[in-house]
Structure formats: C-alpha cells, structure tokens
Amino acid sequence: MNPSNKRKKAQQQLEIQRLDELLWSSTPLGEFMNNINKTSNKNGPSYQLKAKNNDRSWIVRIPASFVFTGAETGGFQTIVIAETLDQAWDEAYKSNEWEILKFKVSHLCVFPKEPL
Numbered sequence: 619m620n621p622s623n624k625r626k627k628a629q630q631q632l633e634i635q636r637l638d639e640l641l642w643s644s645t646p647l648g649e650f651m652n653n654i655n656k657t658s659n660k661n662g663p664s665y666q667l668k669a670k671n672n673d674r675s676w677i678v679r680i681p682a683s684f685v686f687t688g689a690e691t692g693g694f695q696t697i698v699i700a701e702t703l704d705q706a707w708d709e710a711y712k713s714n715e716w717e718i719l720k721f722k723v724s725h726l727c728v729f730p731k732e733p734l
Contacts, residue, residue, distance in 0.1 A: 673699050675731035676706035678713075681723045693723025703728050 642648040675697055682692040694716040698709035706728050 673701055676700055676703070676710075677727075677729055677731050678706060678710035679719070679723050679727050681725065684726070691720075691722050693719040693721070695719055695723075697731060 643652060676699075677695055677697055679693055679695040682694065685694065696710050696713045696716050698706050698713060700706040700709050710728070
C-alpha cells in the first residue's frame with residue numbers, strides 16, 4: 619500500500635471517529651455525561667481532598683452465642699473507626715472494649731453509626 623493511500627485511510631478513519639463523537643454527544647446520555655465531566659473538572663481538586671480522609675464510625679455487633687455456648691439472649695457491640703466495612707470488622711477483631719447488650723442479637727452485623 620502506498621503512502622498516499624495510507625494517509626487517505628487514516629484521514630477517513632479520523633473523520634469517522636469525529637462523526638461518532640458528534641453522534642454520541644447529541645444523544646441524551648452523551649449530553650448528560652459531558653455535563654458530569656465538565657462539573658467534575660471544575661470541582662475536582664476540592665472533592666479529592668474531601669475523599670482522602672473518609673474514616674467513619676462503625677458499629678459491630680455479635681451474638682452472645684459466638685462467645686458463650688448455648689447463650690440464647692444478649693450480644694456484644696463495639697464502635698470502631700474505619701474507612702470500609704471490611705476494615706471495621708478487622709478493627710473490631712482487635713478491640714478490647716465490648717459493650718454487653720441486653721437485647722437479642724440474632725446475627726453478626728456491621729453498619730455505620732451515622733448515615734452519610
């Protein structure tokens with residue numbers, strides 16, 4: 619294939635890609651995505667600074683039967699600081715401070731102390 623044919627094919631491919639971009643941006647979803655990208659570019663750095671430290675309080679509850687064989691009532695809970703649910707469970711595993719609950723805890727649960 620000679621160089622002039624290669625250039626023509628490359629030019630045609632660029633034109634096709636540009637038409638695809640124009641078509642995409644004219645659809646409702648394309649317009650929505652463009653607006654999101656413009657908004658996130660304006661507020662990018664400040665948002666990233668907020669997201670770096672997103673530690674929060676998590677409550678970890680376990681049934682008493684996990685600790686005492688045959689226990690029917692009660693349970694234990696601790697509050698830990700972590701970024702994710704998995705990290706909260708790891709921190710609770712290391713915790714030495716557990717509160718005794720008087721109500722029945724039927725299953726292990728990990729949940730945020732305060733919703734976002």
